[in-house]
Amino acid sequence: MRSKEEIMKAIRNEVIVSCQALPEEPLHSSYIMGRMAYAAYLGGARGIRANSVEDIREIKKTVDLPIIGIIKKVYEGCDVFITPTLVEIDALCEEGVDIIALDATNRIRPDGMTILEEFPIIRSKYPNQLFMADCSNYEEVKTAVNLGFDFVGTTLSGYTAYTKERKLPDLDLIERIVMDFDTPVIAEGGISTPEELSAVFAKGVFSAVVGSAITRPMEITKRFIEAVKPR
Template identity: 70%
Template sequence: MKNKEQLFEKIKGKLIVSCQALPEEPLHSSYIMGRMAYAAMLGGACGIRANSVEDIREIKKTVSLPIIGIIKRVYEGSEVFITPTMEEIELLYQEGVDIIALDATDRIRPDGKTIHEIFPIIRKKYPDQIFMADCSTYEEGELAYELGFDCIGTTLSGYTSYTHGQKLPDVELIGRLKRDFELPIIAEGGIWSPEDLKAAFERGAHTAVVGSAITRPMEITKRFIQAIS
């Protein structure tokens, strides 16, 4: 897939900025996320990770960078909420995002299937789409590689019940995945400082996604408050 190789070369060794705000957050607004993404582009970002078709469309108005698209949706009875079903994948595919990221953990999905069962169906339906596996463990990364994902992210390390408390960023996981699998490894999760980012690249990350430390002022403020309380 020629375009895939070009895309991964374009983002290699660079920074992707995640521009997301959930409904309960003060900056929840497609317009604001569009401005966030534009600011990130001006600052030197090589790509944007965004949640929802509405935000992605707004971002595209002023930003010409590759987009990792997700749709966060909570379904009763499942812990999987990052692009959890075929419905969300279809919406992102129709929108034309460069990369679709989805939960690739070992957890049962809203449709009752595992990633092992559903991804072959997804890959067959969308053979030319680039897919990113949001993983939390080495074993999940290994399975994502075997299933035919195009890149592996450490996105969910520390955010599943069985990785809770994991020190972030999970540079050890980045290093192991890089060592064993010939796929771009995308560092994501818990990168709060330039030093964290540097550590991720030193372990072999192809690119890295930084979100909260750049685009979530409420969370940034809380960290400063904790330092003085």
């Protein structure tokens, strides 16, 4: 396992590429995600964000880069689905993921707790694991910083009911949290062009995650098709 210092050094001021495909998507395959991660590595990515133990295991065969691991799991009646319970945390820790990202919004989790109640339990069980807080607004970032998350991310800005009107990438939020907190900020969410990525780094983030714009060809195709549709 890499040390915290090694992980921090590896991804500081670098681009992390998210390699994910959900079951309903054409590229859903651990093997394909492994090749996608290798392509991202050859292109200059210095970290990978990946979903599921199976994909992470395959990606590790392909590249030796720090991995931000998540497990997306939908629990009935709950909006929290990015690493939502201790069950998913346990699985990622057992696999040996460098950084575990989880929903750190103020929404109620599947077990009925909030992140304020649950993260101290997680931290107590895994004191040496690095954790990233996927947040959607300033107050959630503030809570995550106070809870002792190792990284804070803007991952869920625009994706919660109370932030869906936010313009992405959320440069205003990024600027505020970089200025106000010492915890490393990983910008994520809606970074669709190299110009937007440059604008994000100009705000002083620690690193940034780019996903759909690189690794989801179906979504990329839709954007191009939409651009030439009759108005």
